[in-house]
Amino acid sequence: GAVVSQHPSWVICKSGTSVKIECRSLDFQATTMFWYRQFPKQSLMLMATSNEGSKATYEQGVEKDKFLINHASLTLSTLTVTSAHPEDSSFYICSARQGPPFVNTEAFFGQGTRLTVV
Amino acid sequence: QKEVEQDPGPLSVPEGAIVSLNCTYSNSAFQYFMWYRQYSRKGPELLMYTYSSGNKEDGRFTAQVDKSSKYISLFIRDSQPSDSATYLCAMRVSGSARQLTFGSGTQLTVLP
Numbered sequence: 001g002a003v004v005s006q007h008p009s010w011v012i013c014k015s016g017t018s019v020k021i022e023c024r025s026l027d028f029q030a031t032t033m034f035w036y037r038q039f040p041k042q043s044l045m046l047m048a049t050s051n052e053g054s055k056a057t058y059e060q061g062v063e064k065d066k067f068l069i070n071h072a073s074l075t076l077s078t079l080t081v082t083s084a085h086p087e088d089s090s091f092y093i094c095s096a097r098q099g100p101p102f103v104n105t106e107a108f109f110g111q112g113t114r115l116t117v118v
Numbered sequence: 119q120k121e122v123e124q125d126p127g128p129l130s131v132p133e134g135a136i137v138s139l140n141c142t143y144s145n146s147a148f149q150y151f152m153w154y155r156q157y158s159r160k161g162p163e164l165l166m167y168t169y170s171s172g173n174k175e176d177g178r179f180t181a182q183v184d185k186s187s188k189y190i191s192l193f194i195r196d197s198q199p200s201d202s203a204t205y206l207c208a209m210r211v212s213g214s215a216r217q218l219t220f221g222s223g224t225q226l227t228v229l230p
Contacts, residue, residue, distance in 0.1 A: 006161065034217060043206060043222045044162070093161050095218075106152060107218065109161035 002028045004096045006110025013084055013117055021079045021113045023094030029074035030096035034107065035067075038091040050077055084117040091115075121145050124207055124221025133230050137194040141207035141221045144188065148209040148219070151183050153192045156204045156223070165205075166192065197228045 003026040013019050023033060032051050036044040048064075050056035050071035058064045066088075068080040077096070081088055091114050095107040124141045131137055139153075150169055154162035166181035168174045174181045180193040190209070194201055207221040 004161075041225075043220045046217055049217055091159070095161075106150070106164055106167045108164060109154075112159065112161040114159060 002026075002096075002098070002108045004030075004094065004108045004110045006094055006113055008113060009111055010114040011116070013115070015085055015117055016083055018080055018082045019084055019115060021081075021092055021094075021115075023077045023079070023096065023110050025075050025096040025108075028096075028098050030077075030098065031074065032097045032107075033071055033077040034095045034097075035069060035077075035079050036093045036095070038093060038112075040091075044093060047079075081115065084115070086117045089115055089117045119144060120222075121219050122207065122209060122221045125224055126222050128225040128227060130227045130229060131197055133197060133199060133228055135197050135228070137192075137197050137201070137226060137228075139192040139194075139205050139207075139224050139226070141190050141209075142188055143190075143209060143219075145209075145211075145219070146185075146188065147211045149212050150210050151181070151190050152208045152218070153179075153181055154206040154208060155201075156206060158203075162206055199228045199230045202227045 005024045007022045035047045038044050047062045048056040048058045050069050052071050052074050056069035071077040093112040095109045097107040122143045153166040155165050156162045171183045171185045178195045182191040204223040204225045206223045208218040210218050
């Protein structure tokens with residue numbers, strides 16, 4: 001399957017600082033990328049959907065000013081957690097899907113980033 | 119009621135057993151059905167991807183979709199300890215930018 005690389009795999013930061021997570025599609029062009037959050041022993045919760053070159057669409061209850069998403073190229077999307085607090089500690093996962101003509105192919109996931117805010 | 123229901127388990131089976139994992143859903147517009155395997159502290163890995171109703175087999179894994187009953191299954195034959203993971207069903211409607219709707223995941227342990 002296609003490869004999606006997410007970096008870093010884990011990060012510890014101090015409360016009040018910002019953290020950037022990168023998601024790269026290594027062998028395909030990703031028109032659409034998705035960002036998820038996952039709490040222990042729970043399923044994935046979609047945070048936002050981003051299409052290359054346009055603003056991300058955030059799910060209800062997700063603060064767009066806190067979770068900044070940039071999808072500036074067809075192979076890279078970034079999630080920045082601004083002014084992080086301990087309650088933002090979680091496992092963040094991105095996924096990417098090819099664009100047309102591969103409109104019905106499936107999304108592939110990155111390895112995830114474990115964020116701990118202290 | 120959630121759009122996708124999945125028994126969270128945990129499910130423990132002996133090595134070599136046949137494992138059956140299931141999800142039910144309520145949205146009849148779902149057309150694409152997936153099973154992902156997620157190891158602890160890792161991202162989900164796509165196992166099976168099916169379109170509409172029918173069966174699909176890949177090695178020890180068989181995915182079944184019954185759209186009339188809104189029910190999907192994943193069977194694992196000759197289960198191995200390395201199959202121990204959380205299995206997530208996911209589905210979506212047609213369209214390139216459509217998001218996935220996930221089940222809650224079933225935690226499987228295969229005992230040696």
